[in-house]
Amino acid sequence: MAPSRGLQPLQTALRRLLDGSGSIPGVRRTFSSFSETLADQANKVQRYISHSNDPYLNLTIEDHILRNSPPDAAVLFLYTNRPCVVIGRNQNPWLEVNLSILNPAKTQQAKDTEPPAIGSVDLVRRRSGGGTVFHDEGNVNWSITSPRGDFTRDKHAEMVVRALRKLGIDRARVNERHDIVLDQGHSRSNSDPLDTHRTPYMIDQGGPRPLKVSGSAYKLTRARALHHGTCLLASPNLHIIPDYLHSPARPYLKAKGVESVSSPVGNIGLQNEIFQKYVLEEFAIMYGQTGKQLDIKSVGEEYLKLPEIRKGYEEIRTADWMYSQTPQFSLSNSKINEEASQKKTLTREVKFPDGIDMHLTVHHGIIKECDIHGPHATTAEFQNIQSRLLHRKVQDIRDWHSLLTGGSPSGGRTASEIAHWLNEIMPVVDIAER
Amino acid sequence: MKTPTAREAGTLLSRYTSATRTATICCRFRSSTLPIQQYRREFHNSTALKIVKPYLLADIGEGITECQVIQWFVKPGARVEQFDPICEVQSDKASVEITSRFDGVIKKLYYEADDMAKVGKPLVDIDIQSEISPEDEAVIEGEPRNEANEVAPSKSTQAGHNNGGIEVGRNDTKAVAEDIPAPSVPLPAEPTNSQPQPQRQPSKHASLAVPAVRHLLKQMKVNIEDIEGTGKDGRVTKEDVQKYAEALKKADVAPPAAHTRPSTAPIQTIEDEVRQLTPVQRGMFKEMTRSLSIPHFLYTDSVDLTALNTLRKKFNHQKEKGGRLSPLPFIIKAVSLSLQQYPLLNSHLNTSTEKPQIVVKSEHNIGIAVDSPSGLLVPVIRNVQSQSIESLAAEITRLSGLAKAGKLSATDLSGATFTVSNIGSIGGTAVAPVIVSPQVGILGIGRARAVPAFGQNGEIVKKEECVFSWSADHRIIDGAMAARCAESVRGYLENIETLLVRLR
Numbered sequence: 001m002a003p004s005r006g007l008q009p010l011q012t013a014l015r016r017l018l019d020g021s022g023s024i025p026g027v028r029r030t031f032s033s034f035s036e037t038l039a040d041q042a043n044k045v046q047r048y049i050s051h052s053n054d055p056y057l058n059l060t061i062e063d064h065i066l067r068n069s070p071p072d073a074a075v076l077f078l079y080t081n082r083p084c085v086v087i088g089r090n091q092n093p094w095l096e097v098n099l100s101i102l103n104p105a106k107t108q109q110a111k112d113t114e115p116p117a118i119g120s121v122d123l124v125r126r127r128s129g130g131g132t133v134f135h136d137e138g139n140v141n142w143s144i145t146s147p148r149g150d151f152t153r154d155k156h157a158e159m160v161v162r163a164l165r166k167l168g169i170d171r172a173r174v175n176e177r178h179d180i181v182l183d184q185g186h187s188r189s190n191s192d193p194l195d196t197h198r199t200p201y202m203i204d205q206g207g208p209r210p211l212k213v214s215g216s217a218y219k220l221t222r223a224r225a226l227h228h229g230t231c232l233l234a235s236p237n238l239h240i241i242p243d244y245l246h247s248p249a250r251p252y253l254k255a256k257g258v259e260s261v262s263s264p265v266g267n268i269g270l271q272n273e274i275f276q277k278y279v280l281e282e283f284a285i286m287y288g289q290t291g292k293q294l295d296i297k298s299v300g301e302e303y304l305k306l307p308e309i310r311k312g313y314e315e316i317r318t319a320d321w322m323y324s325q326t327p328q329f330s331l332s333n334s335k336i337n338e339e340a341s342q343k344k345t346l347t348r349e350v351k352f353p354d355g356i357d358m359h360l361t362v363h364h365g366i367i368k369e370c371d372i373h374g375p376h377a378t379t380a381e382f383q384n385i386q387s388r389l390l391h392r393k394v395q396d397i398r399d400w401h402s403l404l405t406g407g408s409p410s411g412g413r414t415a416s417e418i419a420h421w422l423n424e425i426m427p428v429v430d431i432a433e434r
Numbered sequence: 435m436k437t438p439t440a441r442e443a444g445t446l447l448s449r450y451t452s453a454t455r456t457a458t459i460c461c462r463f464r465s466s467t468l469p470i471q472q473y474r475r476e477f478h479n480s481t482a483l484k485i486v487k488p489y490l491l492a493d494i495g496e497g498i499t500e501c502q503v504i505q506w507f508v509k510p511g512a513r514v515e516q517f518d519p520i521c522e523v524q525s526d527k528a529s530v531e532i533t534s535r536f537d538g539v540i541k542k543l544y545y546e547a548d549d550m551a552k553v554g555k556p557l558v559d560i561d562i563q564s565e566i567s568p569e570d571e572a573v574i575e576g577e578p579r580n581e582a583n584e585v586a587p588s589k590s591t592q593a594g595h596n597n598g599g600i601e602v603g604r605n606d607t608k609a610v611a612e613d614i615p616a617p618s619v620p621l622p623a624e625p626t627n628s629q630p631q632p633q634r635q636p637s638k639h640a641s642l643a644v645p646a647v648r649h650l651l652k653q654m655k656v657n658i659e660d661i662e663g664t665g666k667d668g669r670v671t672k673e674d675v676q677k678y679a680e681a682l683k684k685a686d687v688a689p690p691a692a693h694t695r696p697s698t699a700p701i702q703t704i705e706d707e708v709r710q711l712t713p714v715q716r717g718m719f720k721e722m723t724r725s726l727s728i729p730h731f732l733y734t735d736s737v738d739l740t741a742l743n744t745l746r747k748k749f750n751h752q753k754e755k756g757g758r759l760s761p762l763p764f765i766i767k768a769v770s771l772s773l774q775q776y777p778l779l780n781s782h783l784n785t786s787t788e789k790p791q792i793v794v795k796s797e798h799n800i801g802i803a804v805d806s807p808s809g810l811l812v813p814v815i816r817n818v819q820s821q822s823i824e825s826l827a828a829e830i831t832r833l834s835g836l837a838k839a840g841k842l843s844a845t846d847l848s849g850a851t852f853t854v855s856n857i858g859s860i861g862g863t864a865v866a867p868v869i870v871s872p873q874v875g876i877l878g879i880g881r882a883r884a885v886p887a888f889g890q891n892g893e894i895v896k897k898e899e900c901v902f903s904w905s906a907d908h909r910i911i912d913g914a915m916a917a918r919c920a921e922s923v924r925g926y927l928e929n930i931e932t933l934l935v936r937l938r
Binding site (some may be wrong): 020088089090127128129130131153177178187188204205216217218219220221222256258325327328358 | 494496502504505510519522524525526527528529530531533547548565784786848849
């Protein structure tokens with residue numbers, strides 16, 4: 001059980017806070033310790049909603065719920081994040097994300113195309129598996145922690161679909177990949193309204209693909225199962241999401257680890273509050289709490305006072321977690337990722353110096369192998385570049401140019417060109433400076 | 435959670451099964467009230483438990499066979515306790531923490547971080563220093579799944595679920611059978627079990643047995659759940675197994691326990707039997723009720739198959755049994771060619787909107803009615819218009835094989851634009867087939883018979899005749915069109931050369 005020494009500061013902090021979620025009826029800010037209530041064996045069904053839009057905090061609270069709730073409890077947690085890109089547990093940020101446009105104010109170089117005007121976008125690595133997604137205020141994240149014994153991958157996605165159908169969204173269904181999609185057919189075939197895997201608008205062959213509105217990911221521990229998913233309700237950024245999720249490094253990177261499966265996305269067209277209300281209700285019904293007054297507890301920054309949450313929050317914001325958790329990958333100037341090369345070409349192609357072949361292997365975020373050769377430069381030059389690259393932690397590199405050329409303009413034209421290419425393909429990113 | 439009794443069993447087990455551990459017996463003795471002699475057994479058949487065991491990566495469900503190791507939480511030499519995390523693995527959307535079932539010391543890691551670990555293969559070597567329950571044995575000795583697992587019947591693999599290959603996992607998902615919603619398409623079900631076993635509540639430790647007994651069970655191919663344990667807490671002993679085996683031999687000729695069908699014994703009263711509809715029957719009921727609204731125009735004609743059969747015999751003469759052709763693929767191809775001339779018969783009628791809509795389908799997906807053990811099934815051959823007669827024959831064989839085995843998927847059974855029913859394989863001359871909506875036509879083929887007919891000069895010749903019975907939706911198709919299409923099919927089959935020159 002968690003110690004309650006966090007109680008006093010919590011009370012003061014809470015009193016100072018503005019009410020951020022008063023539009024949801026039944027939300028109560030009780031002053032008992034979050035950890036104590038969470039871990040209390042008597043609370044078999046719990047509901048939490050976050051009034052913070054800090055993605056790092058929300059994910060930390062979610063993990064805290066996973067680790068501290070009683071083994072037989074079911075806990076629902078709803079949260080909305082400010083614009084951020086969230087990658088899966090062992091994905092590769094250089095491969096999945098267009099890192100250069102995340103923080104437009106900080107990039108010094110002029111780009112050919114303007115980055116989208118939505119300001120800074122955070123980069124986050126979550127603890128569950130799955131692919132890369134874009135979050136913003138028009139997307140509500142739902143997460144359910146439940147006992148591992150009767151966990152299935154579909155049951156909570158089905159719960160959300162039931163909530164959506166009660167809101168009149170009868171095109172929604174759970175698909176084979178446990179995502180929630182909206183069918184796009186016109187003709188109505190017969191379908192059981194209670195069947196959350198079929199809709200009257202399903203198209204058997206051909207026709208427009210269903211639009212994905214929610215993706216799922218899971219984290220399983222010995223006794224508990226976490227299932228969380230997104231829900232695109234009313235994102236204003238649908239048209240620019242592809243810009244963030246297409247990386248210029250893609251054709252040049254060969255990585256182990258889970259690749260994202262891309263799907264066409266769409267908005268459902270609901271307001272956050274009404275969706276949350278129905279999900280909270282559906283969760284209560286599913287876990288047999290109708291007719292009882294079940295609390296909805298509001299959580300947020302004030303819980304950073306709890307040492308475990310503080311610790312998890314700090315860890316998820318470190319560069320090590322963000323970059324060094326990447327599984328081993330290879331980077332080369334030749335297009336080693338065949339299937340990425342076959343897809344449509346990116347808006348800008350970056351030039352690598354002719355006649356030179358470079359191959360890097362990065363493991364635990366460190367350049368473990370570095371091989372450069374070619375006829376047009378001296379062996380000494382290559383060895384110089386190689387020695388500057390080898391054993392470097394990629395996340396610590398602040399500028400490829402100064403690294404490879406030593407800062408001096410005479411450091412070699414080859415080095416300079418390679419650095420230019422690397423700046424484009426593996427740009428430097430400062431994370432989490434808020 | 436281990437009960438105290440299970441712990442005892444484990445302790446005593448480990449005590450007697452490894453000679454090298456005799457030195458440590460004294461310090462492993464947990465319960466001082468139990469004398470050793472009471473539990474001495476002769477373990478002739480049990481395998482000796484070694485100290486260091488490979489710990490297998492347990493099934494994580496979803497049919498996943500391998501997953502990536504993300505990070506290790508232990509190193510060789512690290513001491514772990516039961517439930518300590520060993521490593522984290524990732525498979526597509528799920529990251530899973532693997533924890534230890536035992537106390538012990540890690541001896542060896544089989545993979546490095548980022549490697550793909552295989553399910554069912556060793557993950558680490560662990561020097562086990564805690565008790566090993568019978569369930570644990572499956573994870574360390576690599577035995578096939580033992581009877582202690584709770585496994586719901588795997589009807590899910592037959593139902594047309596798109597996940598495919600759902601396995602019951604011990605660590606991830608429960609059997610998904612109950613999560614799959616009742617499909618609206620007729621699906622094969624397991625043959626209804628009209629002979630239920632006598633219900634018996636299995637005792638709490640019904641599946642508990644020492645390794646020696648388990649080995650005996652495997653040798654005799656007997657299910658532990660069926661045996662009543664007479665040992666402590668319902669444990670199954672060797673004697674129990676032997677007695678059960680004897681009883682089984684005697685019971686071979688005895689009639690099954692509960693039998694609801696009326697027997698031939700004159701004393702018993704014969705009662706009506708109330709039956710629920712099987713899933714196939716339910717599907718049929720639903721479909722045919724829908725078809726009641728269709729006004730069927732019936733058209734029958736007899737087709738002379740003599741020429742076709744001569745051609746077939748010549749072809750089949752050179753072929754092995756598997757490659758021989760029946761008339762059916764020819765008929766289906768002839769139907770497809772005729773549908774090209776009369777495409778309205780290959781359409782779907784949509785009556786759910788206020789104005790009825792006809793969707794003329796470009797593909798000829800012809801359903802063939804197949805009789806299976808669970809009833810009538812209609813798998814669909816896709817794109818008949820671009821298939822050859824040989825490929826059609828192969829497809830027919832494939833689909834009927836699947837139907838008889840009960841392995842058709844929902845996709846196999848949906849999307850038909852026209853149906854052909856070869857009831858003649860069983861019998862019948864003229865039939866009145868029922869159209870399956872939203873299709874607008876159906877062809878029923880009767881049994882080919884040899885009949886006498888008149889030849890060109892008035893002589894009697896032998897003809898092989900087959901009656902084709904067509905039904906068409908008279909709301910869309912008029913008699914003339916149906917008749918012309920039927921004539922076209924007859925023309926192709928009686929003058930096979932006309933079919934030949936049109937083949938693509």
